[in-house]
Amino acid sequence: MAQTDAPVASHPAAKLAFWTLTSMVVGSMVGAGVFSLPRRFAQETGVAGALISWGIAGTGMLMLAFVFQRLAMRRPDLDAGVYAYAKAGFGEYPGFFSAFGYWASACVGNVTYWVLIMSTLGALVPALGDGDTVLALALSSVGLWGFFLLIKRGVKEAAAINRVVTVAKLIPIVVFVLLALFVFDPEVFAGNFGGADYAGSLFSQVRGTMLATVFVFLGVEGASVYSRHAKRREDVGRATITGFLAVFAVFASVTIVSYGVMPMEEIAELRQPSMAGVLEEAVGTWGKVFVSVGLIVSVLGAYLAWTLMAAEVLFVAAKDRDMPRFLGSATRADVPVPALVMTTALSQVVLVVTYFSEDAFNFALDLTSALTLIPFLLAALFAVKVAAGRGGAVGRGSGGEMTVALLATAYTAFLLFAAGLRFVLISFVIYAPATILFVMARREQGRRVFSPGEAVLLAVSVAGAVLGIVALALGWISI
Template sequence: MPGENEKKLGLPALIGMVVGSMIGAGIFSLPRTFGSATGVVGALIAWAIAGVGMYTLARIFQILAERKPDLDAGVFAYAKAGFGNYAGFLAAFGYWIGSCIGNVSYWILIKSTLGAYFPFFGDGNTISAIAVASIGIWAFHFLILRGVQQAAVINAVVTVAKIIPILVFIVILLVAFNADLFRANLWGTYSNAGLLEQVRLTMLVTVFVFLGIEGASVYSRYAKKRSHVGAATLIGFAMVLSLMVLVSLLPYGVMEQGEIAALRQPSLAGVLEHVVGRWGAVLVSLGLLVSVLGAYLAWSLICAEVLYAAARNDDMPKIFARKNANDVPASALWLSNAVVQLFVISTYWSSDAFALMLNLTSVMSLIPYLLVAGFGLSVARRGGIQSPEGTRRRDLTLAGVAVVYTAFMVLAGGMKYMLLSALLYAPGTALYFWARLEKKRRVFQGYEMILFAVACAGSLAAAIALGTGWIAL
């Protein structure tokens, strides 16, 4: 079809989607997040666990992209193929609502950054901050309505621009690095927690900073070549992991752990200001604004795409499968940004809005990741003509590690966030009821009713916990 290939994304653009999705708010918050929880040894252990776990997950996305080329939109499609319609819906809904919450954290960090220069923005959840964020939400909304491919090109340009301040940060800290100070920070003396607890306290943020690893998979239907999906995932993962480890470890060589823990977010700016003065904080702040806005653009695209793909496959109401003249899933985009708007308003009542949104985003995204890893394990066990014996053993190992890692991370998140996630999953199932009734299909089959009952029980427990003050926002 003439002009069809012009609408497709090549390998550089797909890598840009992966890197652009992962490098956003999280990397700029790493110094304080790690400094308040652990020392160098704990940080190394946390990154080793996250690196191995996320590497195996990245490989599962690569393997599934090659073995199951008929499954578009990655996360949701794999969960449905492996575990049925309701599990597929839960993956789609969890990934979608988690992405929306992640977008809220971006606006909080933007306003917190500006709060260092304009006090009326506070920590990103004042009335002024919420008002300005609301303007930004809808400005991006109308930009994306003009075309997905156009927005993807903008994201690729922004991805390059936002990496520069991070690289400057790394180079300056390498020059200023003090080995004696680094050794003094080895064991995390700032906290009274044991080493394992120190590691646990950092695990959710390692999930948050890697969200987006499946960015190329989500956009597989736009790829010029199917092989580019897996390649973009692994290349993007390697690039981002290197940056994350350096950004979290190098501050221990220029500041004491207690000083790092006391920094305001974005703590990357505070570290650089400590080393080179005020201009360092300004540089990082500018880089953060570019980075977070770029990541917000990428995740807005992903939010709409996941909701659209689920509707196209009859697991969300068909209204969200509608596209406008620019090939944008407009109805899905409207609902996504309406949800982001509501969560932005809700931050006014939160004592630590950024941490709440970061952790909740991570937990909501882990359930879909667990389902994908489980499907990968199932595909590896079945093998088949595309899976010779040598690669079958490799794939089984990778999928097994990915399942163990994601299950461990769900538990490591703690009961608070598991209950809060249930508080979203249970009422969200109304969309599934709507979709099934539209098609005149039975709502639940077999064990699906048990899954729904568990979600309802968790939702009720979360409501009681919030009401009694056991869970505080």
Template sequence: MHNQTETGTVATSQTVSMRTLIALIIGSTVGAGIFSLPQNIGSVAGPGAMLIGWIIAGIGMLSVAFVFHVLARRKPNLDSGVYAYARVGLGDFVGFSSAWGYWLGSVIAQVGYATLFFSTLGHYVPIFSGDHPIVLAIAVSLLTWLVFAVVARGVTQAAFLTTLTTVVKILPLLCFIILVTFLGFSWDKFTLDFWATNGDIGSVFDQVRGIMVYTVWVFIGVEGASVYSRQARSRNDVSRATVIGFITVLLLLVSISSLSYGVLTQAELAALPDNSMASVLEAVVGPWGAALISAGLCLSVLGAYVSWQMLCAEPLAMMAMDGLIPRKIGAINSRGAAWMAQLISTIVIQLFIVVFFLNETTYVSMVQLATNLYLVPYLFSAIYLVLLATRGKGLTHPHAGTRFDDSGPEIPTAENRKHLIIGVVAMVYSIWLFYAADPQYVLFGAMALLPGLIPYVWTRLYRKEQVFNTFEWGVVIVLVIAAGAGAIGLINGTLSL
């Protein structure tokens, strides 16, 4: 059932079950990254550093997952978590920047997913290979608009497709784990040059730092249930789905990356193509193994593409409903789909397809840029939990409105201390990730955030509201300086995508 709201949008009934939320997390997290993981990590780290990296990433991303788990329970009235938490915690503009960054990260990820989908297909159907970039760009565009047509039909249809593709694409991953474990894994090869001291990939610290961006990329989507909490049947479902989804994904990632070092050496893994998991299984069972994983990759990327097409419109729709951008963008059709936000997202995806293909931007570059944009709401959500645990509320700001009431249940002192620890660990981990990232992509991320000032400032002026408070002016100044540095680097050629 759908109800008309006073803002002119339509409130949808809460119809997404916990099973679908878990599928949404796994479907959006297990995308292209897991299939490229052996080569990605093998190019920068040996087995020992890999294990250390996963310990750090596991603790760090678990703390991030628990941030959303805790906030979903403490603030059940807040919808679209990655946006709402940042807004209540640090003010309207920070909330807007988080949602804008999350949206752009999702848009860029869509281009990367579709590109990898067709490039893998191109191994078997040459017309889709990188030798035909125009054909590839057209194919990516057609897929984008096809998925838009599916998603625009409503949440139920898209959620069903997400659940179906999630189940199907997990099967090749399980086959990889079982076959490599019993047929191909060699402990002697795994422990050979355990710390990669014979290569030129740097110290153990450098290796651990090098794999951080890839461990974050393959975990992106763990907050998926929180993003879509507006459609959930209960907030308890959101928090449980987040934890169950995280543990499932972590087990898959650690198993696949560890087993690969028992089949091929670090140098051999580093030399593999993007779909490196297929090459690892091929080394164990022959060409049919590569074909199996390639089919799994295509299904996985397709499922992730649908999941992210669902997710990326939510921040736009929620900001529109709350008056941070024009309200018409939040329009919802009779089937419960935020069709205007979906249409805008699809158009922007199309624009990025043109820009990236003209610039011959690599899949890895898209990963780096999208990851940095995702880190913004992760960091701000962790800061909000720290504020809740220390002062009981977020920063005071004038425009939050009744939907962003910062009240909540009374939290026992002992439980509040646990929440503080979770928030601090997630905050430190997020800051460490910005440090570990390639600095140029931090600057490019600032450049991507800057255009968001146009609709935000226009809406503020139209509503005759204060544009920025003192704290927000400081954030804007930092953003403009970083974006300016990135633009200068692109102009003089010192930076490039």
């Protein structure tokens, strides 16, 4: 199909119904993360810490889900969710950073999918290792660009595939929970309750799991990103809450039941996907194969959904003149191809970087979470402004709306603390060079590049990036 220079707005946007939007939310969240939860939690905490972690994460993410639901209703004029809220609340440059950060986090997150697929196949093909060998890198690269060609066919086709995959991938996860409950050993569970010898204080245990919980919940804003595609505006909020509650129940169950199957010291040593190792311990080899097949289906579906969302954010930012003009073009099939090319290209670059990482999967997982925190924090802060009657919405919000917005803000601020200096600095290394795109967009419009306030933000981001590069060079932090 020939690509045009006109923005996608010149063609009718593909319209998605409630259940399709809900499947996009579920499909976005249920991906690589859920299959890695047993090991990731066992490396940090026992049952008590896990229960607290899920309590905090569930409450915090529910507040964020409510934030996206309320903003979809209170500011129906804003499309593309996270990015649009940051721009409306705090200006063009912060909005640009939000759009870029959200997009970059999706690209990095996509890399975790390929690493996990190759690690899964590595149990059969040793040359693939833990998804971090040359062969794994080559095959993952083929997969990246193969999906690029699939998505280029059109949003409707990709969304339909995602809806089918979402149903298919939930089956092995539900079966895992049921089988784990069947072999559940109360003595093993009790032994794991307080944590292992290597676990620190309860606070440090909980903090250590926070980025993992952020990663698995990424996608809660999926319906908001697709606002312009919704048949009915109210479906955006309903799909967000419905998808969140379903997925939260699944994630918490997978984590907790695993503690009743094996000692956490053994779970912590399993290769990823650790869910497969837990089920193998419970029912034998067939359980490992069953989960591994389910993982590959799940991850490919999540990759599809995230690539769509990433390209959508870049495209809408360009349409709003906050990204260079070339990213605002699309085909007649409603596919923003230039944005899709950049999305796939960044994933390719990050995939190469993970080859040099000590732990490719966990590095990509944590970096994905860290990059998302700034966009989420700005969206929560904008919800505070809207509730206070200063965010462009009609009238002030209720006390409940303000409470939800403040809780969501506090939660995302805590997550930044939990991420630690390492990932904050690495995030700056990624954020700062992105300003080149902002400069390109401003020059295309013949506008002043930076206002005084924007110049201060630029200086902070560049200083953070320089410090991050120095810290990496001197070995203070590592990838």
